[in-house]
Amino acid sequence: MTPDAIDPDITQLSGWQREWVKAARASVDEEELALLCQAATDIPSPTGCERELAEYFRDVMTSAGTDSRVQAIDERQANLVTRVGTGRTGAQLLLLAPLDTAFAPGPEDAPWLGERPRPDFTLPAQRYGDKIVGLGAENPKAFAGCALAAALAVHRSGVPLDGQLVVALVGGSMPVLAGEQSSRRNSGMGVGTQFLMDHGQCSADLAIVLKPGYSVVHEEVGFVIFRVVVRGSVGYTGSRHKGHYSNAIVAAARMIGRLESWFAEYTTRNSSGQVAPQGAVTAIRAGDGTKPAFNPATCEFWVDLRVNPRTTVNDVAGQFEAIVAELRATEPAVGIEVELVAGQAGSATPADSPVVTRLIRAWEDVEGRPHVPGKPGSGLSDGGVLRRHGIPTARIGLPVPAHPGPFEGFSMGVADLPAMRRLVDLLVGVVVDVTTRQRAELCEPPASSRGDDR
Numbered sequence: 001m002t003p004d005a006i007d008p009d010i011t012q013l014s015g016w017q018r019e020w021v022k023a024a025r026a027s028v029d030e031e032e033l034a035l036l037c038q039a040a041t042d043i044p045s046p047t048g049c050e051r052e053l054a055e056y057f058r059d060v061m062t063s064a065g066t067d068s069r070v071q072a073i074d075e076r077q078a079n080l081v082t083r084v085g086t087g088r089t090g091a092q093l094l095l096l097a098p099l100d101t102a103f104a105p106g107p108e109d110a111p112w113l114g115e116r117p118r119p120d121f122t123l124p125a126q127r128y129g130d131k132i133v134g135l136g137a138e139n140p141k142a143f144a145g146c147a148l149a150a151a152l153a154v155h156r157s158g159v160p161l162d163g164q165l166v167v168a169l170v171g172g173s174m175p176v177l178a179g180e181q182s183s184r185r186n187s188g189m190g191v192g193t194q195f196l197m198d199h200g201q202c203s204a205d206l207a208i209v210l211k212p213g214y215s216v217v218h219e220e221v222g223f224v225i226f227r228v229v230v231r232g233s234v235g236y237t238g239s240r241h242k243g244h245y246s247n248a249i250v251a252a253a254r255m256i257g258r259l260e261s262w263f264a265e266y267t268t269r270n271s272s273g274q275v276a277p278q279g280a281v282t283a284i285r286a287g288d289g290t291k292p293a294f295n296p297a298t299c300e301f302w303v304d305l306r307v308n309p310r311t312t313v314n315d316v317a318g319q320f321e322a323i324v325a326e327l328r329a330t331e332p333a334v335g336i337e338v339e340l341v342a343g344q345a346g347s348a349t350p351a352d353s354p355v356v357t358r359l360i361r362a363w364e365d366v367e368g369r370p371h372v373p374g375k376p377g378s379g380l381s382d383g384g385v386l387r388r389h390g391i392p393t394a395r396i397g398l399p400v401p402a403h404p405g406p407f408e409g410f411s412m413g414v415a416d417l418p419a420m421r422r423l424v425d426l427l428v429g430v431v432v433d434v435t436t437r438q439r440a441e442l443c444e445p446p447a448s449s450r451g452d453d454r
Contacts (some may be wrong), residue, residue, distance in 0.1 A: 059138030092162025120413030215374030277306035309346035
């Protein structure tokens with residue numbers, strides 16, 4: 001039976017649990033949520049530099065009476081771990097969200113954002129009614145704020161937890177590689193979550209990751225990053241007609257055009273279940289504008305291919321090598337080299353896992369209708385790190401706003417407060433559902449089939 005077909009009669013909460021959910025939801029302070037999101041957005045937290053934000057959130061949560069601690073990774077990078085409840089007989093539920101933004105404010109990331117970035121990629125944040133606009137306002141700052149708001153609601157309303165809620169806000173989540181000048185080569189790609197698990201800060205029974213998409217996801221892609229080096233010969237515009245001319249930039253451009261067509265074939269061949277793995281050319285480097293009369297001997301570009309949970313990284317590498325072999329045949333004047341720079345396998349949690357079914361239950365409670373699966377996805381999260389540590393994990397994000405933001409296309413910088421409130425209500429529901437039970441109940445038949453009221 002798929003989770004979307006679960007009998008509603010066996011997924012109802014007990015009377016006490018429903019009262020606890022109502023009380024916790026009633027304690028949510030929407031203006032506090034808005035201020036938390038805006039203040040967090042105003043604190044820059046590019047990958048590798050999240051410690052200041054972690055310390056701000058710690059101060060907020062400790063002043064509210066929760067056990068909240070910064071887990072330092074180095075002098076600039078950190079996680080935040082907040083705990084609600086001390087129960088040992090019940091389940092431990094982990095809510096995990098990133099702290100880091102993929103981009104940094106200022107000129108450093110102008111090659112991606114432009115010399116005059118849109119307001120959703122700049123700081124300080126601005127509030128326009130129910131919208132908070134600024135770099136990372138939605139992803140990750142709204143997700144982090146919603147996780148903490150749910151923890152505050154459960155804490156303030158005094159829900160008697162048999163287990164424990166752990167909110168982990170992690171650094172190093174974004175799929176970025178360290179710069180060449182960095183002293184550390186492992187500042188992104190899930191390093192914060194890996195550090196969290198390796199250093200005894202979490203032993204969760206179940207986990208929920210907060211990332212974009214308002215449907216319950218239990219299968220997620222991995223990724224493989226390739227560096228492709230095209231080798232031609234250095235040349236001069238004034239003499240290209242006099243002899244050998246092998247322009248690596250031109251050859252790379254033709255290759256990239258062919259790859260753009262191939263990516264669609266790759267997606268079709270590798271899609272199944274909840275995932276539709278995509279591919280893209282994401283960076284290119286060749287020559288320098290200070291020598292505009294000379295073409296360089298090499299041109300490099302980077303390719304990001306997403307990996308289906310039912311496909312291995314090696315298999316994806318083999319598929320890419322096959323298309324590169326075709327490109328070599330069509331570009332005999334240049335050499336083509338491929339380097340696998342980074343990779344992680346896709347991951348999945350069974351559809352009937354308690355974390356999946358209970359997250360769907362909470363979704364349906366908030367929405368008042370059967371759960372609607374989303375389109376097959378290709379976005380990354382740290383869910384794979386958690387699953388590799390044996391933790392059943394599901395993913396959920398913010399609802400689609402009733403009033404869309406002002407910017408078309410890709411954006412992570414517009415947080416919608418009504419959508420945030422709905423996500424907090426959903427999280428409160430699943431937190432109460434999971435952590436007010438004995439651990440054994442997560443593996444037993446539902447209450448209605450046992451004839452009790454729990």
